[in-house]
Amino acid sequence: MFIKAFFFLIFILIIFLLSTNFKKRTLLFTAKFSLQLGILLLFVGGFIKLFLILPSNSYIKFIFFIIYMWCTVGINVNFMIPLINLIDIEIGKDN
Secondary structure, rough: OOHHHHHHHHHHHHHHHEEEEEEEEHHHHHHHHHHHHHHHHHHHHHHHHHHHOHHHHHHHHHHHHHHHHHHHHHHHHHHHHHHHHHHHHHHHHOO
């Protein structure tokens, strides 16, 4: 089901790109949206998948939760958010 939804979103994105001009702004906006969606799917999906295969010991799950959230926030704050801000600056320059 997830794969069908993913391909449907890709199809909608292609239709959107073909129906608009291939301006730099449209491509940058698409890249920004794809990065944000990818971050969400990667980290939330990875967390759920790993959390479900852990043993039912609540102490282990709590430690995993703390470490995973710490790493996730670290990656997003130090790498992804500045990258998305750079894309926003490029989109703003084209206006």
